[in-house]
Amino acid sequence: xxxxxxxxxxxxxxxxxxxxEDEIPGSPTSPRAAGFAAPTTGVGDYVRQRWEAVKxxxxxxxxxxxxxxxxxxxxxxxxxxxxTARNFTNVLLxxxxxxxxxxxxxxxxxxADGEVVSIDLSVAFVAAVGGVIxxxxxxxxxxxxxxxxxxxxxxxxxxxxxxxxxxxxxxxGVPSFITTLAGFLVWSGVVLWLTTRFSTAGTIRIQxxxxxxxxxNFLSEGVGWAIAIIVIVxxxxxxxxxxxxxxxxxxxxxxxxxxxxxxxGLAAVVLIATAVANSDRGVPQITITLGVFLLLWTFVTTxxxxxxxxxxxxxxxxxxxxxxxxxxxxxxxVFAINGFMAGVGGVILASRLxxxxxxxxxxxxxxxxxxxxxxxxxxxFGGSGRVVSALYGALVITSIQNGMDLLGLNSGIKFIITGIxxxxxxxxxxxxxxxxxxxxxx
Amino acid sequence: MTATESSGDAPLLTCSxxxxxxxxxxxxxxxxxxxxxxxxxxxxxxxxxxKSTLIKGIVGIYPFDEGETTFAGKSxxxxxxxxxxxxxxxxxxxxxxLADNLDVVANMFLGREQKSRGILDExxxxxxxxxxxxxxxxTTLRSVRQTVAGLSGGQxxxxxxxxAVMWGDSKMVILDEPTAALGVAQTRQVxxxxxxxxxxxxxxxxxxxxxxxxxxxxxxxxVLRLGQQVxxxxxxxxxxxxxxxxxTAGEMKHVPGMEGEVA
Numbered sequence: 001x002x003x004x005x006x007x008x009x010x011x012x013x014x015x016x017x018x019x020x021e022d023e024i025p026g027s028p029t030s031p032r033a034a035g036f037a038a039p040t041t042g043v044g045d046y047v048r049q050r051w052e053a054v055k056x057x058x059x060x061x062x063x064x065x066x067x068x069x070x071x072x073x074x075x076x077x078x079x080x081x082x083x084t085a086r087n088f089t090n091v092l093l094x095x096x097x098x099x100x101x102x103x104x105x106x107x108x109x110x111x112a113d114g115e116v117v118s119i120d121l122s123v124a125f126v127a128a129v130g131g132v133i134x135x136x137x138x139x140x141x142x143x144x145x146x147x148x149x150x151x152x153x154x155x156x157x158x159x160x161x162x163x164x165x166x167x168x169x170x171x172x173g174v175p176s177f178i179t180t181l182a183g184f185l186v187w188s189g190v191v192l193w194l195t196t197r198f199s200t201a202g203t204i205r206i207q208x209x210x211x212x213x214x215x216x217n218f219l220s221e222g223v224g225w226a227i228a229i230i231v232i233v234x235x236x237x238x239x240x241x242x243x244x245x246x247x248x249x250x251x252x253x254x255x256x257x258x259x260x261x262x263x264x265g266l267a268a269v270v271l272i273a274t275a276v277a278n279s280d281r282g283v284p285q286i287t288i289t290l291g292v293f294l295l296l297w298t299f300v301t302t303x304x305x306x307x308x309x310x311x312x313x314x315x316x317x318x319x320x321x322x323x324x325x326x327x328x329x330x331x332x333x334v335f336a337i338n339g340f341m342a343g344v345g346g347v348i349l350a351s352r353l354x355x356x357x358x359x360x361x362x363x364x365x366x367x368x369x370x371x372x373x374x375x376x377x378x379x380x381f382g383g384s385g386r387v388v389s390a391l392y393g394a395l396v397i398t399s400i401q402n403g404m405d406l407l408g409l410n411s412g413i414k415f416i417i418t419g420i421x422x423x424x425x426x427x428x429x430x431x432x433x434x435x436x437x438x439x440x441x442x
Numbered sequence: 443m444t445a446t447e448s449s450g451d452a453p454l455l456t457c458s459x460x461x462x463x464x465x466x467x468x469x470x471x472x473x474x475x476x477x478x479x480x481x482x483x484x485x486x487x488x489x490x491x492x493k494s495t496l497i498k499g500i501v502g503i504y505p506f507d508e509g510e511t512t513f514a515g516k517s518x519x520x521x522x523x524x525x526x527x528x529x530x531x532x533x534x535x536x537x538x539x540l541a542d543n544l545d546v547v548a549n550m551f552l553g554r555e556q557k558s559r560g561i562l563d564e565x566x567x568x569x570x571x572x573x574x575x576x577x578x579x580x581t582t583l584r585s586v587r588q589t590v591a592g593l594s595g596g597q598x599x600x601x602x603x604x605x606a607v608m609w610g611d612s613k614m615v616i617l618d619e620p621t622a623a624l625g626v627a628q629t630r631q632v633x634x635x636x637x638x639x640x641x642x643x644x645x646x647x648x649x650x651x652x653x654x655x656x657x658x659x660x661x662x663x664x665v666l667r668l669g670q671q672v673x674x675x676x677x678x679x680x681x682x683x684x685x686x687x688x689x690t691a692g693e694m695k696h697v698p699g700m701e702g703e704v705a
Contacts, residue, residue: 249565252585303562305555308544312552315541322539323553324524383543436591 043255059432063425064376064392071396075403082403085280089218092277095391095398096215096286097349098365101127102372102390103297104341107334108176109373110301111313112382118176120335122183123342123369126161128191128361130154130346135356136198138208147210155343161187162339166332188362195358202358206350214289215351218282227288228274232267239263286348290391293344297337297387310334314383345369364418371418372397375425381433397421452515454479454614454645455500455531460509462495469495472509472696473671475664479613482636482646484656484677487666488689493649496666497616501526501533514613530613532606536622540598540605542591546583547571549590550605574608575600577642578635596628603635607644614645621655633659653682667692 054062075082101123112118120126134154137145145153161183168179195202206212219227239259246253277283301307312320313330321327349365350356376393378385400421404414453476462470470492477483487493499506502520511518513529520526526533540549547564550571556563571586580600583593590598599620606615617636621629636659640646650656656663657677665673665688672692675685 245565249569251565251568304560305557305562308548308552308555308562312541312544312548315543316539319539319541319549319552322523322535324527325553383541 043257046255046258055435058436059377059428061377061392063428064389064396067375067396068399071399071403075399075406079403079406081406085276087402087406088273088276089280089282089284091395091398091402092284092287093215093352094402095394096284096290097127097345097352098368098372098398099290099391099394100293100341100345100348101365101369102376102394103293103387104338104345105369105373106376106378106385106387106390107297107301107310107337107341109378109380110310110382110385111331111334112380113314113317117380118382119370120165120176120180120183120338120342121366122161122165122180122187123338123345124361124366125184125187125191126158126339126342126361127346127349127365128356129161129187129194130158130343131350131360132191132194132204132346132356133157134211134347135204135206135350136194138206138211139198139204140207147208150208150211151347154347155340158343158346159336159339162335162337162342163332165339166335169335170328170331184366191356191360192358195356195360203355204357205355211347211351212354213285213351215284215286215348216354217285218277219285219288221278221282224274224278224283227283228270231270231291232263235266236263289348293341294387294391301387306330306333311383364415367418367422368394368397368401371422371425374422374429379429379433380426381429393425451478451480453477454514456510456512457496457500457506458510458512460496460499460506460511462499462504462506468669470499470506471669473666473669474674475671477614477645477647479645480640480643481661482640482648482659484660484663485647485649485666486651486653486656486663486685486689490668491666491689492669493666494618495669497533497618497647497649500616501531527609530609530611531616532609532612532614533616534599534602534606534618534620536619540590540602543589545589546575546586546593546601549601550574550608552605554609570608571604574604578604578607578638580604580631580635582631594628595624596631599624599628599632600635603632603639607639612644614647615639616647616649618649619651620648621650621652629655653685656685657682665689665692668694670694670696 054060072083081087105120105123108118108120131154134150137143137150137153138147165176165179165183168174169176195204198204239262243253243256243259274283301310309320309325309330312323312325313327317327320330346361349360353360372393373385373390374380374393375396376385376389376391378389378393397418400418401414404417409417455475455477457473457475459472459474460470461468461472473492473496475485475496485493485496495504498504500511500520502522502525505519505521511520513531518525518529520529520531523533541552544552547568551567556567556570558566568586575583575586578600580597582597583600590601593601603615603617603620606612620632620636624632633655636646636648640659640661648656648660660677663673663675663677663680663685664671665675665685667689672694673685673688675688
């Protein structure tokens with residue numbers, strides 16, 4: 001192609017094609033000469049690929065499964081009450097506020113860009129503000145709003161707070177760490193001020209029964225089973241249609257055996273959980289609410305262009321900007337979503353306790369929420385994680401709290417253990433990130 | 443090479459007398475630059491010669507202070523990367539602008555995701571990404587669903603180029619130092635791809651410090667020195683020595699501030 005002498009003539013190339021990624025798999029005469037993977041991989045290949053990915057730091061849900069096994073072994077042997085149906089439904093109720101808040105935090109962590117940590121330290125008190133607003137709005141005749149309007153009012157306020165934070169972060173360039181550290185004080189102050197201003201004792205009770213029901217009611221046995229079946233069938237349909245669409249266009253798919261195994265696995269977990277819950281008081285209503293939010297945000301993050309842009313900002317803000325996407329708008333939307341979920345968490349929190357008080361949103365709620373997101377597998381370094389990790393992490397962290405409470409451990413010991421668990425989760429994240437970087441898989 | 447045979451055509455892009463200053467510094471002064479469809483125009487010059495400023499002016503990141511730009515025979519004003527993309531000018535930057543955590547398909551469609559009823563159409567995107575990579579004879583990817591972080595430098599460059607040319611309306615591709623960080627075999631792949639782009643009728647601007655690369659694929663060479671254009675050479679009738687001489691000691695045509703400007 002050129003008459004100019006070149007250091008890149010064919011001999012030099014032939015001598016240097018030993019790098020693995022430069023090899024061309026498949027015969028050049030085959031119809032798939034482009035060298036991409038074959039349309040369907042075997043089960044063995046699939047399992048091997050996944051195992052390679054795990055070794056390279058793509059841990060997926062493995063730390064969660066491992067963590068839950070350890071929790072069940074330790075607390076199950078130390079405390080008879082831990083592995084009972086009653087306690088299982090208790091954990092489902094207790095994890096709800098943490099899970100709702102952690103879903104918002106997953107969004108915040110996703111847009112961290114390696115160097116600049118993206119965090120919301122104010123989330124627990126923003127949630128408390130939401131809970132207080134809802135509680136104030138429902139007070140009979142003062143103003144006595146209907147229950148749904150109280151919830152909307154709370155969500156509107158917390159979403160606005162999220163927007164306010166995001167504008168300070170994006171337009172004024174104040175790091176999220178500092179903005180929300182200030183927010184931590186400001187919103188805890190607002191909670192303290194509102195609760196003491198509108199009550200002498202510092203506690204305001206929720207009198208509207210429908211608001212109390214949100215986090216304290218259970219589904220009847222029949223409805224619980226019906227929802228369980230719907231979830232399993234919907235999952236199976238979704239998996240098989242995805243597979244068929246890809247096969248129809250000649251793209252590679254997961255092996256059928258793996259898809260079936262996943263469907264059976266999900267069905268087993270859902271059916272056993274429903275049976276256990278039904279043997280006690282039933283499936284908590286709030287578990288279904290969380291499931292709806294899980295579906296909504298999973299859809300947004302994985303099936304929409306906006307969700308793709310969230311991951312892109314967490315991977316490379318510069319690449320995202322050059323692709324013509326407004327990084328600021330993505331950040332603003334993410335903080336607004338987080339504010340909204342803080343409101344959801346606040347409503348659940350207030351409903352569960354049937355009241356709000358001066359200390360609502362305090363204690364170790366914030367740490368539990370951030371720990372839940374990270375334990376679930378969302379990276380603190382941005383660009384990696386799933387919404388469902390908020391639920392996994394909330395389940396783990398709540399089980400630990402619940403077990404320690406049952407054992408009647410000293411508060412100091414509980415703090416120490418929670419702190420160590422959080423540190424362990426972040427260490428797993430750091431080590432797996434380093435392995436991913438070493439293997440070139442971020 | 444088919445590209446050289448078309449060099450008699452009118453240029454696709456012409457910049458005449460474009461200048462850009464930052465404060466008192468004349469980063470570009472009365473530069474003439476052109477590139478034709480189907481040709482590889484190399485843009486060379488020492489550090490600070492104005493290569494990047496010229497590119498940023500063409501794509502509208504730092505619009506020129508003065509001078510005329512025509513594209514496909516029409517006078518155009520490009521005020522931002524969006525305008526450039528609308529005309530069909532795509533830039534592949536040195537640092538590639540790929541998101542490491544996204545897979546090849548997601549990167550190629552970043553900001554221009556294909557949707558059906560508001561939902562990402564992964565199947566269509568994957569097919570099109572594959573077809574584009576195949577048309578550029580990029581055959582070394584294990585899967586278009588692997589994350590970009592796991593790719594070699596040459597593969598990343600290939601993905602970046604494929605991303606730039608995947609759009610039916612792109613006519614011109616600017617490559618900023620595409621081989622700077624690559625090994626021998628990977629440089630070979632990228633240069634082949636550059637030649638293929640020109641064969642497919644794209645106007646290609648190749649910014650490079652490596653004269654070997656340039657003499658391998660370029661049809662013509664524009665030399666910048668201290669913000670001025672000092673030479674436009676035909677690759678076949680020039681030697682590397684001549685190019686080096688122009689880069690380091692090319693004759694400056696203008697003396698900024700000393701010409702018939704309003705005093």
